[in-house]
Amino acid sequence: MARPRSAAKHDAVLSAAVRTIASQGTGAATALIAKEAGVSNGSLFTYFDTKADLLNQLYIQLKTEMAVAALDGFPAQGDLRDQLLHVWGQWLHWATTSPEKRRTLAHLDVSDDITVASHQQARRTMADIARLLERCLEHGQMHGTPLEFMLALMNAVADTTIDFMLRDPANAQKHAQSGFKALWHIVA
Amino acid sequence: MARPRSAAKHDAVLSAAVRTIASQGTGAATALIAKEAGVSNGSLFTYFDTKADLLNQLYIQLKTEMAVAALDGFPAQGDLRDQLLHVWGQWLHWATTSPEKRRTLAHLDVSDDITVASHQQARRTMADIARLLERCLEHGQMHGTPLEFMLALMNAVADTTIDFMLRDPANAQKHAQSGFKALWHIVA
Amino acid sequence: MARPRSAAKHDAVLSAAVRTIASQGTGAATALIAKEAGVSNGSLFTYFDTKADLLNQLYIQLKTEMAVAALDGFPAQGDLRDQLLHVWGQWLHWATTSPEKRRTLAHLDVSDDITVASHQQARRTMADIARLLERCLEHGQMHGTPLEFMLALMNAVADTTIDFMLRDPANAQKHAQSGFKALWHIVA
Amino acid sequence: MARPRSAAKHDAVLSAAVRTIASQGTGAATALIAKEAGVSNGSLFTYFDTKADLLNQLYIQLKTEMAVAALDGFPAQGDLRDQLLHVWGQWLHWATTSPEKRRTLAHLDVSDDITVASHQQARRTMADIARLLERCLEHGQMHGTPLEFMLALMNAVADTTIDFMLRDPANAQKHAQSGFKALWHIVA
DNA sequence: CATGAATGAGAATTCATTCAT
DNA sequence: GATGAATGAATTCTCATTCAT
CATH class of the missing domain: 1.10.357.10 (Tetracycline Repressor, domain 2)
Known part of the structure; x- marks a missing residue:
């Protein structure tokens, strides 16, 4: 009944992570990944509990x-x-x-x-x-x-x-x- | 930043780096490497211009x-x-x-x-x-x-x-x- | 933000707050209180304008x-x-x-x-x-x-x-x- | 032989903490306390391991x-x-x-x-x-x-x-x- | 009205590097 | 030269509050 979690955003983060990590390594800042994904840094953590979680997924x-x-x-x-x-x-x-x-x-x-x-x-x-x-x-x-x-x-x-x-x-x-x-x- | 006075210390840092990086990865703090080498964190930078320099050597x-x-x-x-x-x-x-x-x-x-x-x-x-x-x-x-x-x-x-x-x-x-x-x- | 529809939920939040604040102090997250009350975090704010309001009530x-x-x-x-x-x-x-x-x-x-x-x-x-x-x-x-x-x-x-x-x-x-x-x- | 840890700074942090906590409670930001003490936020942590440590001292x-x-x-x-x-x-x-x-x-x-x-x-x-x-x-x-x-x-x-x-x-x-x-x- | 995703300003620490002693 | 205190930008994650659904 509420705004559904968006698969699109989830994927946007993941593919932003690909781009960012490719050039910066796993040390890439979550804030940067989020921005690259067009999402607020806070939102990243509604899709992934933790940076490690994002990395594993x-x-x-x-x-x-x-x-x-x-x-x-x-x-x-x-x-x-x-x-x-x-x-x-x-x-x-x-x-x-x-x-x-x-x-x-x-x-x-x-x-x-x-x-x-x-x-x-x-x-x-x-x-x-x-x-x-x-x-x-x-x-x-x-x-x-x-x-x-x-x-x-x-x-x-x-x-x-x-x-x-x-x-x-x-x-x-x-x-x-x-x-x-x-x-x-x-x-x- | 210039010529290292003591080759022994230079090597001590290098071998401390081996131990530290083996367990912590290249993200290991220079201060930790220095301590492990029995050297002050400041001294590390008289033997290596930069962390990257240490890594490359x-x-x-x-x-x-x-x-x-x-x-x-x-x-x-x-x-x-x-x-x-x-x-x-x-x-x-x-x-x-x-x-x-x-x-x-x-x-x-x-x-x-x-x-x-x-x-x-x-x-x-x-x-x-x-x-x-x-x-x-x-x-x-x-x-x-x-x-x-x-x-x-x-x-x-x-x-x-x-x-x-x-x-x-x-x-x-x-x-x-x-x-x-x-x-x-x-x-x- | 207006009149609470359900007094029951209002009270549920209040008593969830008791439990949560007892153990976590007033720093307890509103989201946690809401969950403990079986209410969405958003709903908490239809019963209380603000966290401070909840605390005062x-x-x-x-x-x-x-x-x-x-x-x-x-x-x-x-x-x-x-x-x-x-x-x-x-x-x-x-x-x-x-x-x-x-x-x-x-x-x-x-x-x-x-x-x-x-x-x-x-x-x-x-x-x-x-x-x-x-x-x-x-x-x-x-x-x-x-x-x-x-x-x-x-x-x-x-x-x-x-x-x-x-x-x-x-x-x-x-x-x-x-x-x-x-x-x-x-x-x- | 190095720059000695300054008792003055230690005390400055402590008394800045008094002022800051008096008005903001223990939730006061360490960065604010540091600034109030005329010290960088990083320096605060050379005098106190942790915010909790500062509070206890x-x-x-x-x-x-x-x-x-x-x-x-x-x-x-x-x-x-x-x-x-x-x-x-x-x-x-x-x-x-x-x-x-x-x-x-x-x-x-x-x-x-x-x-x-x-x-x-x-x-x-x-x-x-x-x-x-x-x-x-x-x-x-x-x-x-x-x-x-x-x-x-x-x-x-x-x-x-x-x-x-x-x-x-x-x-x-x-x-x-x-x-x-x-x-x-x-x-x- | 209920829901929970979205937001973004913090928060406490960490760390490479510099520099006073 | 050696030391370790000083710096402050950067990092991950939290949270009250708002708003689309």
């Missing part, structure tokens, strides 16, 4: 968005290599077309404000990708290595690749291919 | 120390795989026996206070390792990929491996081997 | 309730000492069985938000007690002292006594008697 | 000052009544000539920021007065009542008296005498 949203993007248009029929390549391509595409989100995610990933629960939930959003990776490993040379470890490795390779694509856009496609080659050498 | 020192450690006892005679394995083992050994330094380095690596110049200089300390890597790649499947990229990849694989070794010390050796296997699959 | 209500309680069952026939003792007993009984109200009153008594008008009105609710006190004084040693002063003195003695009764419940009765003895020595 | 200082004032020029030779009367006079004199300190003390006395330890220490500063009171009670009608209770009673009577002296300065002396008469009736 943002972290999960971005991780989820990334995972969803990576699986978009997943070729259920294809062979393993094609499937992994598809995920790889989607992933890099998302990261390189959303550099701010990607940079923010990097900041959040190392922030002490992100709880273990959030990290766990983030890992869960990658479950489908993990499953794919598992099937790739089945007959490969790294068979027997903990899936968790392999997933982390895949993440690391992807991150490094993305770094180079963003740093040297002229050769982005070449880097993407190199990265996949490295990944495939590991998993297959 | 620390970054370079740690990166250098890491590179030196990785090359310690390098077997000039061995074949490529043995040489790389040696470096790998030294690297992981340094990281796992100096977890605070390693954690601090992780914090610094993503800090906005570290200049591009520092990042470049850090990369230069890895020149010898890069050269080794280059020779590995010569006849490998990744031949033709920019060395810079491969170095970053190696870094990423090493970091991931170290993470798992520290997180799960019971299986540290197994993780170290898995990591090297992955690396070797990439480079050779 | 509460102050007067509690003072009135205290005075009424003190006079309950007043023995119109008894001699002066019995009458004063009756009031004394009722007063202490109210205070010790309504410790939250009493504590709230203590907070309000020293609050800058309570206007002089409210203090005056509060004093007026004690008129009957004042009259009794006046008769006690008529032949006593303090005869001639301003009634206002004597009333304040009686208040002070009562308050001190109640403090000790609440702080040391095992000896509550003894303290009540000591307090009355002190009071009687003054007035008679 | 102030409380103890004022209580001590009051007790010292009350005992100033104490007539060791006199009879009990004269001694008590002396203390009474000194006490009222201090309170009425330092109305801001007195008002601040009233605010502090009911503040939740004052720890039990501080209250205890404050009580200890009244030890000499308590001893005098004890001797008064020895042969009086209230003999046997806990000294603590009697001390609180004396405090209450004094406070009430001071209130009236300040509120109605024209009759201050008369009120002072009335107050003492009441006190003496209780204790003797």
Whole structure:
């Protein structure tokens, strides 16, 4: 019966946070995020209990968005290599077309404000990708290595690749291919 | 602000910074670092112009120390795989026996206070390792990929491996081997 | 802001305020009082123009309730000492069985938000007690002292006594008697 | 060897706090107190860890000052009544000539920021007065009542008296005498 | 009239850096 | 040079009050 909490504002804050944190790190002032979102500094706290809360929600949203993007248009029929390549391509595409989100995610990933629960939930959003990776490993040379470890490795390779694509856009496609080659050498 | 009188104090501050930043991140107060170093907060600024300066010096020192450690006892005679394995083992050994330094380095690596110049200089300390890597790649499947990229990849694989070794010390050796296997699959 | 529609809600807010202010002091947030009353924070301001208004109304209500309680069952026939003792007993009984109200009153008594008008009105609710006190004084040693002063003195003695009764419940009765003895020595 | 912490500044903050709290209550902003003391808001916190710390130190200082004032020029030779009367006079004199300190003390006395330890220490500063009171009670009608209770009673009577002296300065002396008469009736 | 989101002026602290001693 | 007090901008979060729904 009262003014409803606005999803639009909630999202505005979140996306203002992306922009602000991308350039200033997690130390960015909540007041600045609020202003950037076109909202009063007080209002920010009706949508997020705490700055840490905002950070955690943002972290999960971005991780989820990334995972969803990576699986978009997943070729259920294809062979393993094609499937992994598809995920790889989607992933890099998302990261390189959303550099701010990607940079923010990097900041959040190392922030002490992100709880273990959030990290766990983030890992869960990658479950489908993990499953794919598992099937790739089945007959490969790294068979027997903990899936968790392999997933982390895949993440690391992807991150490094993305770094180079963003740093040297002229050769982005070449880097993407190199990265996949490295990944495939590991998993297959 | 000029030449530090006492190298000992300079180093004391640096190693206090390692301890403090490892646990508190780069947001750690300079006053705390100073106290931990047994130095007055004012004195810290006679050894380092600025907090960012301290951070950058620390970054370079740690990166250098890491590179030196990785090359310690390098077997000039061995074949490529043995040489790389040696470096790998030294690297992981340094990281796992100096977890605070390693954690601090992780914090610094993503800090906005570290200049591009520092990042470049850090990369230069890895020149010898890069050269080794280059020779590995010569006849490998990744031949033709920019060395810079491969170095970053190696870094990423090493970091991931170290993470798992520290997180799960019971299986540290197994993780170290898995990591090297992955690396070797990439480079050779 | 106008006439309260529902007296029930008005009272609910007031008694929620008692509970909340007893434990948090007059700094208690209006939003908290509202929630405790089962009312929206906005609604609180249709019943009370202002937080200060709420505080003042509460102050007067509690003072009135205290005075009424003190006079309950007043023995119109008894001699002066019995009458004063009756009031004394009722007063202490109210205070010790309504410790939250009493504590709230203590907070309000020293609050800058309570206007002089409210203090005056509060004093007026004690008129009957004042009259009794006046008769006690008529032949006593303090005869001639301003009634206002004597009333304040009686208040002070009562308050001190109640403090000790609440702080040391095992000896509550003894303290009540000591307090009355002190009071009687003054007035008679 | 560095700039010494200045007792003058410490005291300036304390006495600025007296002025500010007297008129605004314990809710007075630390920034205001600092400005009033001619000190930066940051500096306030080099002299007091916390606002609560400032409040507690102030409380103890004022209580001590009051007790010292009350005992100033104490007539060791006199009879009990004269001694008590002396203390009474000194006490009222201090309170009425330092109305801001007195008002601040009233605010502090009911503040939740004052720890039990501080209250205890404050009580200890009244030890000499308590001893005098004890001797008064020895042969009086209230003999046997806990000294603590009697001390609180004396405090209450004094406070009430001071209130009236300040509120109605024209009759201050008369009120002072009335107050003492009441006190003496209780204790003797 | 009820609701609760919106507002924005504070509030207490913290901290890199400067500077008097 | 060394010390640590001084500074004041900046930070997160709170809260009385207003107003759209």
